[in-house]
């Protein structure tokens with residue numbers, strides 16, 4: 001353990017010596033201070049948040065992420081190339097300890113930088129909020145600078161339903177035309193049925209039809225008594241051509257035909273997040289709340305199952321939430337550090353940093369991969385000619401893509417910056433989950449690969465004459 | 467003990483008769499450096515066997531690029547052998563815990579330039595899991611020992627080469643190792659430093675520590691080593707104790723203080739009567755190992771052993787030679803002769819059938835002779851060496867002289883080692 005901390009300390013010390021720390025700190029503070037000055041917000045609370053929190057924190061993350069990747073590559077690759085590593089491995093420290101020491105050193109640097117940047121963002125946010133009009137300040141106080149719990153609809157399991165529907169469909173085809181049943185494309189059928197079943201759950205029909213959702217809010221009902229809750233919703237038109245169209249919807253809050261029931265008509269744009277205030281104490285003693293939506297327009301609308309409609313309720317303070325968010329960003333940094341160290345343990349500095357960047361870009365271009373995985377080929381799916389013949393390369397690449405996507409998904413599900421910008425609480429559970437998935441799972445996996453590669457590396461093949 | 471050159475077999479036989487704990491054992495060790503595509507680039511070490519026993523000072527000798535450092539790096543797990551077996555303290559060189567017992571000084575001092583002297587030692591101390599108090603104590607003592615207490619809070623990046631070497635040496639000893647591996651420990655050190663290193667090695671040996679020393683400074687090796695191997699082209703050409711290697715069974719040697727011309731004449735007269743003029747050789751016995759070494763390398767070269775390292779530059783580049791009066795090989799031979807046999811030579815002695823030496827060359831030879839002569843030296847080591855042909859012997863001579871001078875200055879406290887012509891033991 002002493003060995004690990006000594007190596008971490010030397011790594012950290014190098015960052016100070018090479019002025020890297022000061023440079024990064026300067027850039028980070030510049031981002032926090034100058035970005036809101038360069039990009040003027042529209043005077044609304046939302047605009048302020050977008051720039052001072054969303055953009056700034058995003059930018060800080062990107063900056064720190066690249067720096068981490070680069071430092072991680074540098075600290076290990078340079079030590080190997082300049083032979084200092086030879087002096088270390090002949091001491092009783094294993095390569096795993098050296099690797100972890102380096103990682104810890106980088107994380108120490110990140111922790112310091114991130115907390116300094118975090119403090120300045122936090123200060124900036126509160127400072128600039130004072131210049132907003134009073135109503136906007138109230139908005140900020142109620143909707144953003146809080147940690148609001150999110151109550152989601154229970155995720156329904158359609159599997160059974162779908163299997164039934166598919167069976168039904170096959171039976172029907174056999175009844176009509178047994179010949180055709182043999183020629184049926186099962187993948188296509190499954191896709192079709194999925195779409196139909198989903199639509200059934202997501203859709204609200206036009207011309208005054210309604211749909212109700214029973215929400216179960218927090219079990220701690222007293223904590224939300226007398227507080228304003230919000231419906232957060234985002235819906236899409238069933239017709240693709242309706243992009244950006246405004247719909248007239250009537251929201252029913254509470255159980256219909258009871259005295260507490262209220263209706264709120266509003267004109268809302270599709271494909272945008274809206275927050276609709278709920279009068280205090282609309283829920284019952286068990287914390288249940290009924291929400292109904294009537295579609296008064298001529299087109300059907302769809303509320304996506306994940307995030308189409310949620311209830312937000314006040315849960316905690318912003319500061320704690322902010323810290324949780326920063327912790328999750330630190331986890332990402334740990335991932336970047338692991339990627340950098342992994343490549344640097346095996347490759348020379350230029351090649352290692354290039355490889356690490358490539359890995360990062362693969363991570364960012366997951367869209368391409370997920371399309372390929374959906375289509376089952378990397379050569380593109382031709383909708384007129386149906387499924388293409390799978391080429392051998394698909395057999396190789398698609399499972400790889402699937403695996404990558406799985407890994408990327410493990411990271412992507414966590415979006416602390418979004419949560420913070422929306423004033424949503426980051427549940428402790430989620431932080432824990434992120435810690436397990438990203439910190440332990442992914443970083444651990446990368447560390448194992450990295451240590452293995454580093455272990456195999458002969459360290460004295462480079463001759464340096466000082 | 468009459469064997470002059472011991473093969474691995476004889477070494478093992480000896481070991482059987484007299485079992486001692488082997489700290490390092492090397493069997494059939496081979497290292498081939500390969501390029502990116504796996505094609506062999508250099509065979510740096512080729513089927514090497516040797517053992518290092520507990521408590522001995524073991525020397526790895528060999529010309530540049532003969533595979534000394536490569537061997538050492540394999541002992542430390544910095545390079546992985548292509549073939550062969552290797553044990554240090556009965557474990558593989560990659561066994562982490564064993565490393566707590568080893569101290570290593572690499573051929574270059576690879577230190578973190580941004581740490582100061584004390585921090586450097588503290589850092590390496592932490593890698594050995596030493597606690598804070600112990601680290602502080604040892605750091606203090608080691609800095610004192612290598613003479614860097616004054617500059618303890620200067621970063622090592624600002625240190626001169628020799629100062630960096632000294633820090634390197636200090637860090638190799640911070641764990642009080644049982645096995646110390648020093649790769650050219652005296653390179654870059656001033657004469658005092660060289661001297662101190664040698665004393666240190668002897669002190670370690672006296673405490674029962676094992677030392678492996680790689681060097682091509684033969685004087686250093688001769689002063690401290692019990693046993694040596696001589697490498698050429700990655701192979702061991704000779705190995706054994708210095709006694710074994712240097713004794714000539716069919717010759718006798720009488721060592722006396724330097725004789726006056728008169729006494730020498732009388733002794734020679736007696737000897738001439740008994741065994742005849744041509745078999746008598748008078749020399750000042752300081753460079754035995756050197757002769758021996760040159761011999762071994764020469765023989766190996768004659769057998770045309772492959773070396774992936776430096777072959778000794780036997781010819782001075784043409785454009786540097788200047789006048790071509792004398793066949794160059796001949797001329798160099800002559801210079802070398804004067805340097806290696808420090809038999810008092812008359813400067814104006816001319817070799818039959820050859821032109822006298824060029825003027826600068828004469829000066830050079832004179833100067834070097836002065837340096838190698840075992841009389842109290844007049845010149846100081848700091849005096850710049852003469853221009854012209856630069857030979858290893860030249861610097862060695864200077865060093866030797868300086869060492870001697872130092873030993874007299876230091877009141878002969880260590881005088882029994884340096885300048886001592888007797889083979890050790």
Ligand SMILES: Nc1ncnc2c1ncn2[C@@H]1O[C@H](COP(=O)(O)OP(=O)(O)OP(=O)(O)O)[C@@H](O)[C@H]1O
Pocket residue numbers: 460461462463499507508509510528529530531532533534535536537573682773774775776
């Ligand atoms: N990393 C490497 N890649 C390729 N060849 C190497 C490498 N390291 C050493 N060699 C070669 O191996 C041979 C032995 O080198 P080594 O460093 O062991 O010599 P040495 O005996 O220590 O020489 P010196 O006295 O100059 O230090 C040389 O031919 C050298 O070129």
Ligand SMILES: [Mg+2]
Pocket residue numbers: 534535536573649650
């Ligand atoms: Mg060497």
